[in-house]
Amino acid sequence: MDLNLILPFLSTAVMVVFTVSVLNRWRARRKQHFLFWGIGLGMFTLGSFAESYFAIVGWSAFIFFLWYFFGAVLNAAYIGHGTLLLLFRKRWTRIVTVVLVIASLIALVLMLQVMPRLDPTIFNAAAPISVQYQEIMPAINDGATVRLTTPFFNIYGLITLVGGALWSAWLFLRKRALPNRVLGNVLIAAGALSIGLASTATRLGAGGYLYLGELIAAVLMYAGFILAGRPVTEDESAPETASVAA
């Protein structure tokens, strides 16, 4: 059984269900944070799908575009931006939204510029794309400026998604209420850190852990989303329920 095929396939399956769940909530409630979460999760799904495609079918420049642009560059920022919109309902978040969209368009132009310069002869279907992408793409100082954009988007996603989930968990913990929200946010943060660690390892040359990190992230974040979104019972809303040690 080839893990390069199984892991991204499982990630894709989990993420499809997760994305549909979130977009259904957006359709029902029309809240912006659900929309951005859905967009970001959809990007994550495309990235996982691309990894499966590489393992099953082989090289495709378009699929590489999907993998890198949505999977590596944008998805963390969009998921994190949804968390920002959930936690802060102020006018300045609209400015951040505009900046994010403009930055995404700039990254798109840079990505399209590098596409003709990819070297598909390097591609090996038996190896994860995360291990070989740095050789397939030209170097940063050789035209692949889009690679400089990933730290910006990923740092933003890390702060908003992980920081936001941890902060939410802390707030509910202090209020001694809604224990499911506490656990749910802890799981979401753990999932986001999983993909953050795997992405960082990939960037530093250890790309063999990305697929596993993605699957762990998908499962933990979805579990956290379900747990945090469970209807509140009368017992759980009482402050005494989530009692802390004396």
Next chain:
Amino acid sequence: MTSPEERTRAPLLDRLKLRKPVGSRISEESYLYGRVIPALILFMGFVMVVLIVLALGVLVGVVR
């Protein structure tokens, strides 16, 4: 409350108050929310900061 001497002799998990004290009347749920989850939150916050620093290092070229 343990004395400074007792704290230096106690195993690490006990000193960090992560292990449930023997004979404690604290419920499992309280111990989870009172000790384990706060420790997890702090630890994950630390990991987040490390990742941000690494990403900044990649950006400025210090980390290759």
